[in-house]
Amino acid sequence: DLVFYFAQEADRALEARLTDAVRRAPVVAHSFESVSVLSAALSDQDNRRTTIEDTTGPNNLFFNLMEQALAENKWTYIWYMEPDVITVQRLWLDKVAWEALTGAPAGFWIKGTIHRKDNLDFSPNYLAHRFHFNGAALYRADDPLFASFLHAVRHYVQARPYDFGIDELLHDVKLWGDVQHLVHRFVYTDFVQNRHGDSIGLHEILAQHPNTFFVHGLRDADGLYPETRRAGPDPDPDAPPRPQPAPAPQGQPLPGAGQDPGREQG
Secondary structure, three states, X not given: OEEEEEOOOOOHHHHHHHHHHHXXXXXXXXXOOOEEEEEOOOOOOOOXXXXXXXXXXXXXXXXXXXXXXXXXXXXXXXXXXXXXEEEOOOOHHHHHHHHHHOOOOOOOOEEEOOEOOOOOOOOOOOHHHHOOOOOOEEEEOOOHHHHHHHHHXXXXXXXXXXXXXXXXXXXXHHHHHHXXXXXXXXXXXXXXXXXXXXXXXXXXXXXXXXXXXEEEOOOOOOOOOHHHOOOOOOOOOOOOOOOOOOOOOOOOOOOOOOOOOXXXXX
């Protein structure tokens, strides 16, 4: 399913135009079972984001969606693609499905990226910040234990950023007795990279990380799509060609298909 998720009520006319345009695209019809618009219906107060210590809006947006999804038990995983995330290779939807179906043996809860910018310009010595999962990640959507974990995180983090809060909780020494039984549920990956504020070129990222299909927060993504490229010469004419993703094995189901790896056998 493809869901466009808004913090506040979407304009109904715009919503209809958006869903109609997307549904008319042949590739969408062949790739998604449904296309819909979902609103968190947050008030201005509940949607505020004033400082790094008060990200109430983004927190409500994330937790409300996850609580609803986990209660409905409709999906196995959610790929939470934030607005400043871009795709950098073709077959990205296949890649998301592949990553969701080949997680940790017990069924991961979060699969995502740490901050990959070389010069970390905030709290470089704060463990939970250096190792926090960026919000753009794959999240388990059908495990009641994960629902309980997120409920604890929501109360733990208060108004601080939810993605920082997850790792702050995981690194809280007072909670280590519980956390040590959960750490295998969290998987670092490079299929998405958090490059917030970075000016590295996309060619360089893909040359070093051919497994990367999504990039978050890149400062200058110019040149990614030819139709949006500024006039003038290519900024890096000597860059190597962009690596293409390795196709999934033909004639074989994806690993984990047809079974739920998150349900341990008793």
